[in-house]
Amino acid sequence: MNKRILRWGLLLLVLVWGVSYVFIQNSIQTKTVGIQPFENFPQESIDSVKQSISSLYKFQVVVLPQQNLPKDCFINVKSPRYRADKLLKYLKSNRPDSIDLMLGLTTKDISTTKKDKDGNVKKPKSKYEDWGIFGLGYRPGNAAMVSTFRLRKPGLTIERLQKVVTHEIGHNLGLKHCSQNKNCIMDDAAESIKTIDAAGRFLCDYCSRKVNVQHASE
Ligand SMILES: [Zn+2]
Ligand SMILES: [Zn+2]
Incomplete structure (x- = not known):
């Protein structure tokens, strides 16, 4: 018995x-990220982005062949730029089935329209209608776009690029801006590069749990 x-x-x-x-x-x-480099985006920067995605999110990363920036995304209101919102649509519609998230990388300036909480163009309109940005990603979604144009500083560009990329991918995974921990990569970048330089390279425990990513403490 x-x-x-x-x-x-x-x-x-x-x-x-x-x-x-x-x-x-x-x-x-386990997702696969497809890096779409535009117009001879430097190989060294691609490699460092690839490394930071796989170490933080443990995702597979595939690098797609370089492409020219789509001409219909070009705008010249304040200065020559490419509209990030249009580039996201482009990336989304050119996503191969084997890839979950598309990440576009460019050295050219990118922009979007900054809106207030009611959905109207933020004032002054002349400033925010075509607003230069570091990166943009759907939340949640399957496309993000990052530019090094506003990140350039000797010795810091690559670290900034890695931070902006992992931040935008966090948005793709559904993460909002984080107020739990100032060192979290999902801290609000606001309008300043200082916030990016101050942020850590990792997701805080709260954000890690939300996206089921093992907390990387190294
Ligand atoms: Zn953000
Ligand atoms: Zn966080």
């Missing part, structure tokens, strides 16, 4: 272990 209970008990234990194993495996997000 006791042996029978033991046997059933063991069987149950194995079953519970098996079910939880499958559950845990499924909850770990």
Whole structure:
């Protein structure tokens, strides 16, 4: 009798272990990011972006062949720029089936229209209608666009680029700006490069849990 209970008990234990194993495996997000470099984006920067995505999110990264920036995204209101919102649409519609998230990289200036919480163009309109930005990503979504144009500073450009990229991918994964931890990569970049330089390179515990990413403490 006791042996029978033991046997059933063991069987149950194995079953519970098996079910939880499958559950845990499924909850770990394994996604593939496709880097789309535009107009001879430097290889060294591509490599460092690739490395930061795989170390922070543990995603696979594929580098797609370089392309020219689509001409219909060009605008010249204040200065020559490419509209980031249009570039996101372009990336989204050119996403191969094997890729979950598209990440466009350019050295050219990119812009978007900054709106207030009611959805109107922020005032002064002349300033915010075509607003130069570091990066833009859908939240949630499958495309992000980052430019090094406003990140350039000797010795700092690559670190800034890695931070902006992992921030925009965080938005793609559904993360909002983070007020839990000032060192979190999802801290609001506001309108200043200072915030980016002050932010850490990692997701805080709260954001990590939200996207099922193991907290990287190194
Ligand atoms: Zn953001
Ligand atoms: Zn956070």
